[in-house]
Amino acid sequence: MSSTTRRPLMAGNWKMNLNHLEANLLVQKLAASLTEKQLTDVETVVLPPFTDLRTVQTAVDGDKLLIGYGAQDLSPHASGAYTGDISGPLLAKLGCTYVVVGHSERRAYHHEDDALVNAKVKAALTHGLTPILCVGEGLDVREQGGHVAHCSDQLDGGLAGLTPEQVRQVVVAYEPVWAIGTGKTATPDDAQEVCGAVRERLAARFGQETADQVRVLYGGSVKASNIASIMGQADVDGALVGGASLDAEEFAQICRFPEHLAR
Numbered sequence: 001m002s003s004t005t006r007r008p009l010m011a012g013n014w015k016m017n018l019n020h021l022e023a024n025l026l027v028q029k030l031a032a033s034l035t036e037k038q039l040t041d042v043e044t045v046v047l048p049p050f051t052d053l054r055t056v057q058t059a060v061d062g063d064k065l066l067i068g069y070g071a072q073d074l075s076p077h078a079s080g081a082y083t084g085d086i087s088g089p090l091l092a093k094l095g096c097t098y099v100v101v102g103h104s105e106r107r108a109y110h111h112e113d114d115a116l117v118n119a120k121v122k123a124a125l126t127h128g129l130t131p132i133l134c135v136g137e138g139l140d141v142r143e144q145g146g147h148v149a150h151c152s153d154q155l156d157g158g159l160a161g162l163t164p165e166q167v168r169q170v171v172v173a174y175e176p177v178w179a180i181g182t183g184k185t186a187t188p189d190d191a192q193e194v195c196g197a198v199r200e201r202l203a204a205r206f207g208q209e210t211a212d213q214v215r216v217l218y219g220g221s222v223k224a225s226n227i228a229s230i231m232g233q234a235d236v237d238g239a240l241v242g243g244a245s246l247d248a249e250e251f252a253q254i255c256r257f258p259e260h261l262a263r
């Protein structure tokens, strides 16, 4: 399967930004900026803070918007005495279809290791959510040339114990930590090198058919001005967008990338 047969996915990770009023405005503006065909050709998803999810659900359901949504994290547990945590069933009940797992900010600030990330991937799948499993190296690892091995290890850890059928339901996002929120974008060749290596690793562990079906995203300072060159790479199937997804028009332009693509 070539990259042209995997449906592109643009996911906007709002991180800890936008209150519920701003969330409603952004989703409405985003939907109004894209045609039905554009939203069909490119899957468009927003990942707001937990506190905005009910508002986004109301906007999407009420106006039948062709926009998906999900959360930025979930508990590995289904329910119970876990103060402050949000479980898969709670997210699924709000209509979420995606959940980010193992974002580098969670790994860095909340000390999430591969075992916990793996438990979260499994929890997401158990409750019908598509995990967006993030992998990516820091600057020190990149400078020592260990980026491919580092990302392969995180991938192995995050997907441990999964069947090929389960892996087909996962989205992988390659986000070099040194490119997140820094304005330093990896070159299209850098993105392809690791996204291609992720797919090779998936093929080695779960079979070529599975590897061909999994969508691999790039994330790290993606903007309207650089998305076309990134999406021109064979193994890049979309983007996990942070800062640029907080502006409806900028994110809509990112989602309209096929207009600027010269594959």
Ligand SMILES: O=C[C@H](O)COP(=O)(O)O
Binding pocket: 013, 175, 179, 180, 181, 182, 183, 219, 220, 221, 222, 240, 241, 242, 243, 244
């Ligand atoms: O999840 C998104 C990434 O961390 C990228 O963030 P950024 O686009 O602000 O660099």
